[in-house]
Amino acid sequence: MNGTAKGTWHAPGRVNLIGEHTDYNEGFVLPFALPQGITAEGERRDDGLLELHSGGQREVVELDGLAPGRVRGWAAYPAGVAGALAEAGYLVGGATLRFTSDLPTGAGLSSSAALECATALALTGLYGVKADRRELVKITQRAENAYAGVPSGILDQSASLLCERDHALLLDCRTGLSAQVPLDLGEHRVLVVDTGVRHSLDDGRYADRRAECEKAAGLLGVPALRDVEDLAASLSRLVDPVLRRRVQHVVTENHRVQATVGLLKAGAAPEVGAMLTASHLSLRDLYQVSWPQADVAVEAAVTGGARGGRMIGGGFGGSVIVLVHRDRIARVRQAVDEAYAARSWRPPSYLEAVASPGAARLS
Secondary structure (H helix, E strand, O other): OOOOOEEEEEEEEEEEEEOOOOHHHOOEEEEEEEEEEEEEEEEEOOOOEEEEEEOOEEEEEEOOOOOOOOOOHHHHHHHHHHHHHHHOOOOOOOEEEEEEEOOOOOOOOOHHHHHHHHHHHHHHHHOOOOOOHHHHHHHHHHHHHHHOOOOOOOHHHHHHHHOOOOEEEEEEOOOOOEEEEEOOOOOEEEEEEEOOOOOOOOOOHHHHHHHHHHHHHHHHOOOOHHHOOOHHHHHHHOOOHHHHHHHHHHHHHHHHHHHHHHHHHOOOHHHHHHHHHHHHHHHHHOOOOOOHHHHHHHHHHHHOOOOEEEEOOOOOOOEEEEEEEHHHHHHHHHHHHHHHHHOOOOOOEEEEEOOEOOOEEOO
16 A cells, blocks of 8 residues: 555644635635644554544544534544545545644634644545645635534635745635745744634634625625625625625725735835734724734734734634734733733733744654
8 A cells, every 4th residue: 555654744823914804705815834733643544443632632433424514523623634535536544643733722823724734644645645735725625614614715724735934825715826925024023912812713703704795795796705896886785784894804805915915025024014903903893803802912012012913813812913023022022911911811922923834744
């Protein structure tokens, strides 16, 4: 049998620099991979079982007849990858997979996609299956949508599988085409502020936003909100103020992605901060997915000297990113800590985000 009896694979989490809730609207996103992620150590087995270990938890899944809805909880993600691989005609068999992570769960850094991508590389590697990375993006998205019940786009899986060191990934979520954009921030850094508020994308609110966007696109007669050209005219055609807000966010967020790419290519990285703050205000006021700790973190960071900042991820919890000169990081952290302490909130944690390579085999 081709492949390997055992091995170790790693798939990174990601920071989405800009382009939030545009992916399932077939728009544009600009993520980069983190050094932190999920590691899968695995070996083949010949009994048709998928044995999954993570953080002291163990789940055993029968691969025969695996279908959406059969497995629930965290194991639905890796089991879903096995199911989606089989649906796509890729012949993989049983395996024991042990997952370890240095990526916070629920922090908006895409731990679920990292889990899926690590599983995909492990199973295809163990069984010698040759699958294009872009095909694996679709398979892992299928696992998240159908098996885990989260109606996400392709942003997170694409970032984990396709990103390169020192680059962000400009991804067209309609065509799947992408380009590597050098992420040269000079003396500035992207600081992740984990607000400590945990979220879950399967609680219904994320799905509600997607349904609202699909309804608005249908009323406007376009395939997706990415296709809205005359924003003012489109807003005037929508009676529902909620749908107007959703459309305005998606259209302007796509513009911000393109503007951010232009600033990076022009060597004007500090000016990206204004794009981040504009994105946050839009996510807070128009898309209504922010949360108090994120709003306070962004405001305090900017007051403390950051160039700008915004919430990242699906919303309702997770992390904020801020663009800050390296000499001001300590001052910004102090400002955010003091703002949290004034509200008797637990202090946040911090992570300096470094653009890193995508998923790979380690051994």
